[in-house]
Amino acid sequence: MTDPDFQSAYHRHKEVIYRFACRMTGSAATAEDVTQECFLALWRNPRAYQPSRGALRAFLLGMVRKLILKRWRAERPHEPLEDESSICGPLDLVGEERAETVARAVRMLPPLQREAVILAEYEEMSLEEISSATGSELAAVKSRLHRGRHNLRRMLAPLLETEGTTYGTK
Amino acid sequence: MEPNDDPQLRKVLREWQVPDAPPSLDARVLGGRRSWLRFLLTGQIRVPVPVGLAVAAALIAMSMSLAREHGRPPAEPVRPVFNLKDFQPVAHIQVRVIRSQYAAE
Numbered sequence: 001m002t003d004p005d006f007q008s009a010y011h012r013h014k015e016v017i018y019r020f021a022c023r024m025t026g027s028a029a030t031a032e033d034v035t036q037e038c039f040l041a042l043w044r045n046p047r048a049y050q051p052s053r054g055a056l057r058a059f060l061l062g063m064v065r066k067l068i069l070k071r072w073r074a075e076r077p078h079e080p081l082e083d084e085s086s087i088c089g090p091l092d093l094v095g096e097e098r099a100e101t102v103a104r105a106v107r108m109l110p111p112l113q114r115e116a117v118i119l120a121e122y123e124e125m126s127l128e129e130i131s132s133a134t135g136s137e138l139a140a141v142k143s144r145l146h147r148g149r150h151n152l153r154r155m156l157a158p159l160l161e162t163e164g165t166t167y168g169t170k
Numbered sequence: 171m172e173p174n175d176d177p178q179l180r181k182v183l184r185e186w187q188v189p190d191a192p193p194s195l196d197a198r199v200l201g202g203r204r205s206w207l208r209f210l211l212t213g214q215i216r217v218p219v220p221v222g223l224a225v226a227a228a229l230i231a232m233s234m235s236l237a238r239e240h241g242r243p244p245a246e247p248v249r250p251v252f253n254l255k256d257f258q259p260v261a262h263i264q265v266r267v268i269r270s271q272y273a274a275e
Binding site: 099 | 178180184185186189191194198202203
Protein backbone atom coordinates (compact mmCIF):
# COMPACT_ATOMS: atom_id res chain seq x y z
CA MET A 1 0.00 0.00 0.00
CA THR A 2 1.48 3.31 -1.08
CA ASP A 3 1.36 6.44 1.01
CA PRO A 4 -1.36 8.13 -1.11
CA ASP A 5 -3.43 4.91 -1.01
CA PHE A 6 -3.19 4.84 2.76
CA GLN A 7 -4.07 8.51 3.14
CA SER A 8 -7.04 8.09 0.84
CA ALA A 9 -8.27 5.05 2.80
CA TYR A 10 -7.78 6.91 6.07
CA HIS A 11 -9.75 9.98 4.98
CA ARG A 12 -12.51 7.83 3.50
CA HIS A 13 -13.05 5.63 6.55
CA LYS A 14 -11.82 7.50 9.61
CA GLU A 15 -15.24 8.90 10.52
CA VAL A 16 -17.09 5.60 10.42
CA ILE A 17 -14.35 3.86 12.41
CA TYR A 18 -14.18 6.64 15.00
CA ARG A 19 -17.98 6.89 15.35
CA PHE A 20 -18.28 3.13 15.80
CA ALA A 21 -15.48 3.12 18.39
CA CYS A 22 -17.00 6.09 20.17
CA ARG A 23 -20.43 4.47 20.41
CA MET A 24 -19.00 1.10 21.43
CA THR A 25 -16.69 2.42 24.14
CA GLY A 26 -18.54 5.55 25.24
CA SER A 27 -15.21 7.36 25.45
CA ALA A 28 -13.82 9.82 22.91
CA ALA A 29 -10.27 9.25 24.17
CA THR A 30 -10.51 5.46 23.88
CA ALA A 31 -12.14 5.81 20.47
CA GLU A 32 -9.22 7.96 19.31
CA ASP A 33 -6.71 5.41 20.65
CA VAL A 34 -8.30 2.39 18.99
CA THR A 35 -8.89 4.24 15.70
CA GLN A 36 -5.21 5.16 15.63
CA GLU A 37 -4.19 1.57 16.44
CA CYS A 38 -6.49 0.28 13.72
CA PHE A 39 -5.09 2.46 10.94
CA LEU A 40 -1.49 2.00 12.00
CA ALA A 41 -2.04 -1.77 11.95
CA LEU A 42 -3.23 -1.44 8.36
CA TRP A 43 -0.18 0.69 7.51
CA ARG A 44 2.22 -1.82 9.05
CA ASN A 45 0.61 -4.86 7.51
CA PRO A 46 -1.44 -3.87 4.45
CA ARG A 47 -1.42 -7.47 3.19
CA ALA A 48 -3.77 -8.40 6.01
CA TYR A 49 -6.51 -6.82 3.94
CA GLN A 50 -7.61 -9.04 1.07
CA PRO A 51 -9.96 -7.13 -1.29
CA SER A 52 -11.43 -10.44 -2.44
CA ARG A 53 -12.79 -11.03 1.06
CA GLY A 54 -14.85 -7.86 1.31
CA ALA A 55 -14.80 -4.09 1.48
CA LEU A 56 -12.08 -2.17 3.27
CA ARG A 57 -14.70 -0.57 5.54
CA ALA A 58 -15.80 -3.99 6.79
CA PHE A 59 -12.16 -5.02 7.29
CA LEU A 60 -11.36 -1.87 9.30
CA LEU A 61 -14.54 -2.21 11.36
CA GLY A 62 -13.58 -5.80 12.09
CA MET A 63 -10.12 -4.71 13.16
CA VAL A 64 -11.29 -1.89 15.43
CA ARG A 65 -13.93 -4.23 16.86
CA LYS A 66 -11.19 -6.70 17.84
CA LEU A 67 -9.23 -3.93 19.53
CA ILE A 68 -12.30 -2.76 21.45
CA LEU A 69 -13.28 -6.27 22.55
CA LYS A 70 -9.67 -6.93 23.60
CA ARG A 71 -9.79 -3.91 25.88
CA TRP A 72 -13.22 -4.86 27.11
CA ARG A 73 -12.02 -8.38 28.00
CA ALA A 74 -8.97 -6.97 29.79
CA GLU A 75 -11.22 -4.73 31.90
CA ARG A 76 -13.91 -7.35 32.58
CA PRO A 77 -12.26 -10.79 32.30
CA HIS A 78 -15.20 -12.67 33.81
CA GLU A 79 -18.06 -10.98 31.99
CA PRO A 80 -19.41 -12.74 28.87
CA LEU A 81 -19.44 -10.83 25.60
CA GLU A 82 -22.87 -12.06 24.84
CA ASP A 83 -25.44 -12.73 27.47
CA GLU A 84 -28.49 -14.19 25.80
CA SER A 85 -30.45 -14.04 28.98
CA SER A 86 -29.75 -10.37 29.60
CA ILE A 87 -33.03 -8.51 29.84
CA CYS A 88 -32.76 -4.83 30.51
CA GLY A 89 -35.47 -2.96 32.35
CA PRO A 90 -36.71 0.54 31.59
CA LEU A 91 -34.24 3.30 32.41
CA ASP A 92 -34.88 6.00 34.92
CA LEU A 93 -35.02 9.22 32.94
CA VAL A 94 -35.13 11.70 35.79
CA GLY A 95 -32.82 14.60 35.16
CA GLU A 96 -31.24 13.16 32.06
CA GLU A 97 -31.17 14.39 28.49
CA ARG A 98 -32.89 12.16 25.96
CA ALA A 99 -29.71 11.68 23.92
CA GLU A 100 -27.81 10.78 27.07
CA THR A 101 -30.47 8.21 27.93
CA VAL A 102 -30.22 6.64 24.48
CA ALA A 103 -26.42 6.51 24.77
CA ARG A 104 -26.69 4.87 28.18
CA ALA A 105 -29.20 2.33 26.89
CA VAL A 106 -27.01 1.36 23.94
CA ARG A 107 -23.95 1.07 26.16
CA MET A 108 -25.84 -1.19 28.56
CA LEU A 109 -26.33 -3.80 25.85
CA PRO A 110 -23.92 -6.76 25.90
CA PRO A 111 -21.04 -5.97 23.49
CA LEU A 112 -22.09 -8.27 20.66
CA GLN A 113 -25.67 -6.98 20.66
CA ARG A 114 -24.34 -3.43 20.92
CA GLU A 115 -22.09 -3.71 17.89
CA ALA A 116 -24.89 -5.23 15.79
CA VAL A 117 -27.29 -2.43 16.77
CA ILE A 118 -24.70 0.31 16.15
CA LEU A 119 -23.70 -1.03 12.75
CA ALA A 120 -27.30 -1.54 11.65
CA GLU A 121 -28.98 1.50 13.13
CA TYR A 122 -26.28 4.15 12.95
CA GLU A 123 -24.04 2.99 10.09
CA GLU A 124 -26.96 1.54 8.11
CA MET A 125 -25.08 -1.62 7.25
CA SER A 126 -26.80 -4.70 5.89
CA LEU A 127 -26.82 -8.00 7.77
CA GLU A 128 -24.28 -9.35 5.28
CA GLU A 129 -21.95 -6.39 5.84
CA ILE A 130 -22.24 -6.74 9.61
CA SER A 131 -21.57 -10.44 9.30
CA SER A 132 -18.46 -9.71 7.23
CA ALA A 133 -17.22 -7.00 9.61
CA THR A 134 -17.76 -9.02 12.77
CA GLY A 135 -16.76 -12.38 11.33
CA SER A 136 -20.01 -13.87 12.61
CA GLU A 137 -22.64 -16.06 11.02
CA LEU A 138 -25.56 -14.27 9.44
CA ALA A 139 -28.01 -16.02 11.75
CA ALA A 140 -26.01 -14.95 14.80
CA VAL A 141 -26.00 -11.32 13.64
CA LYS A 142 -29.74 -11.45 13.03
CA SER A 143 -30.35 -12.91 16.47
CA ARG A 144 -28.11 -10.33 18.21
CA LEU A 145 -29.79 -7.50 16.38
CA HIS A 146 -33.22 -8.80 17.30
CA ARG A 147 -32.31 -9.18 20.96
CA GLY A 148 -30.56 -5.82 21.00
CA ARG A 149 -33.56 -4.01 19.60
CA HIS A 150 -35.85 -5.84 21.99
CA ASN A 151 -33.70 -4.78 24.93
CA LEU A 152 -33.59 -1.21 23.69
CA ARG A 153 -37.36 -1.09 23.38
CA ARG A 154 -37.64 -2.16 27.00
CA MET A 155 -35.00 0.25 28.27
CA LEU A 156 -36.26 3.18 26.26
CA ALA A 157 -39.93 2.45 26.88
CA PRO A 158 -40.47 5.77 28.66
CA LEU A 159 -39.09 7.68 25.67
CA LEU A 160 -41.00 5.58 23.19
CA GLU A 161 -44.22 6.08 25.13
CA THR A 162 -43.85 9.82 24.80
CA GLU A 163 -43.42 9.28 21.06
CA GLY A 164 -46.90 7.76 20.90
CA THR A 165 -46.27 4.02 21.19
CA THR A 166 -46.65 2.06 24.36
CA TYR A 167 -44.33 -0.86 25.08
CA GLY A 168 -44.76 -3.51 27.70
CA THR A 169 -42.00 -3.85 30.24
CA LYS A 170 -42.69 -7.40 31.30
CA MET B 171 -29.96 -3.07 6.07
CA GLU B 172 -32.05 -5.31 8.30
CA PRO B 173 -35.60 -3.98 8.11
CA ASN B 174 -36.52 -2.35 11.35
CA ASP B 175 -40.24 -2.49 11.80
CA ASP B 176 -40.07 0.04 14.56
CA PRO B 177 -39.59 3.56 13.17
CA GLN B 178 -40.20 5.02 16.62
CA LEU B 179 -37.21 3.15 18.02
CA ARG B 180 -35.08 4.28 15.10
CA LYS B 181 -36.14 7.89 15.62
CA VAL B 182 -35.28 7.76 19.31
CA LEU B 183 -31.94 6.06 18.65
CA ARG B 184 -30.98 8.78 16.18
CA GLU B 185 -31.21 11.35 18.96
CA TRP B 186 -27.81 10.14 20.12
CA GLN B 187 -25.15 11.67 17.92
CA VAL B 188 -21.42 11.36 18.44
CA PRO B 189 -18.85 14.00 17.48
CA ASP B 190 -16.72 13.74 14.35
CA ALA B 191 -13.18 12.45 14.59
CA PRO B 192 -11.00 15.14 16.17
CA PRO B 193 -8.24 16.83 14.10
CA SER B 194 -5.67 15.44 16.53
CA LEU B 195 -6.41 11.98 15.13
CA ASP B 196 -4.99 13.00 11.73
CA ALA B 197 -1.69 13.92 13.33
CA ARG B 198 -1.63 10.73 15.38
CA VAL B 199 -2.33 8.44 12.43
CA LEU B 200 -0.62 10.20 9.54
CA GLY B 201 2.29 11.34 11.69
CA GLY B 202 2.49 8.01 13.48
CA ARG B 203 3.84 6.18 10.45
CA ARG B 204 7.60 5.89 10.75
CA SER B 205 10.27 4.48 8.55
CA TRP B 206 12.30 1.49 9.78
CA LEU B 207 15.38 3.68 10.10
CA ARG B 208 13.50 6.14 12.28
CA PHE B 209 12.05 3.27 14.28
CA LEU B 210 15.53 1.85 14.85
CA LEU B 211 16.72 5.24 16.08
CA THR B 212 13.77 6.38 18.13
CA GLY B 213 11.40 3.42 18.41
CA GLN B 214 10.25 1.75 21.57
CA ILE B 215 9.06 -1.79 22.11
CA ARG B 216 7.03 -3.23 24.91
CA VAL B 217 8.59 -6.18 26.67
CA PRO B 218 6.62 -8.37 29.08
CA VAL B 219 8.01 -8.20 32.63
CA PRO B 220 8.95 -11.94 32.87
CA VAL B 221 10.85 -11.73 29.57
CA GLY B 222 12.59 -8.54 30.69
CA LEU B 223 13.59 -10.12 34.01
CA ALA B 224 14.87 -13.27 32.29
CA VAL B 225 16.97 -11.22 29.84
CA ALA B 226 18.33 -9.05 32.67
CA ALA B 227 19.22 -12.15 34.75
CA ALA B 228 20.96 -13.75 31.75
CA LEU B 229 22.97 -10.57 31.09
CA ILE B 230 23.99 -10.30 34.75
CA ALA B 231 25.04 -13.98 34.83
CA MET B 232 27.05 -13.56 31.61
CA SER B 233 28.81 -10.41 32.83
CA MET B 234 29.66 -12.03 36.18
CA SER B 235 31.05 -15.07 34.38
CA LEU B 236 33.18 -12.87 32.10
CA ALA B 237 34.41 -10.81 35.06
CA ARG B 238 35.45 -14.02 36.87
CA GLU B 239 37.33 -15.19 33.78
CA HIS B 240 39.24 -11.90 33.55
CA GLY B 241 40.01 -11.70 37.30
CA ARG B 242 41.53 -15.18 37.53
CA PRO B 243 45.43 -15.31 37.36
CA PRO B 244 46.74 -16.98 34.24
CA ALA B 245 47.20 -20.72 34.65
CA GLU B 246 50.83 -21.87 34.96
CA PRO B 247 52.15 -24.16 32.24
CA VAL B 248 52.03 -27.82 33.18
CA ARG B 249 55.48 -29.14 34.00
CA PRO B 250 56.23 -32.79 33.24
CA VAL B 251 56.89 -34.82 36.36
CA PHE B 252 59.78 -37.21 36.18
CA ASN B 253 59.56 -40.39 38.13
CA LEU B 254 62.49 -42.84 38.20
CA LYS B 255 60.70 -45.43 40.26
CA ASP B 256 60.32 -47.95 37.44
CA PHE B 257 63.70 -47.22 35.89
CA GLN B 258 65.58 -50.42 34.98
CA PRO B 259 69.18 -50.20 33.80
CA VAL B 260 69.91 -52.35 30.74
CA ALA B 261 71.62 -55.69 31.54
CA HIS B 262 74.23 -55.77 28.75
CA ILE B 263 75.54 -52.74 27.18
CA GLN B 264 76.60 -53.31 23.58
CA VAL B 265 78.62 -50.42 22.44
CA ARG B 266 78.84 -49.95 18.71
CA VAL B 267 81.13 -47.33 17.36
CA ILE B 268 80.20 -45.87 14.10
CA ARG B 269 82.91 -44.00 12.51
CA SER B 270 82.48 -41.25 10.15
CA GLN B 271 83.57 -42.00 6.58
CA TYR B 272 85.83 -39.03 6.80
CA ALA B 273 87.53 -40.19 9.99
CA ALA B 274 90.12 -42.39 8.17
CA GLU B 275 91.18 -39.67 5.84
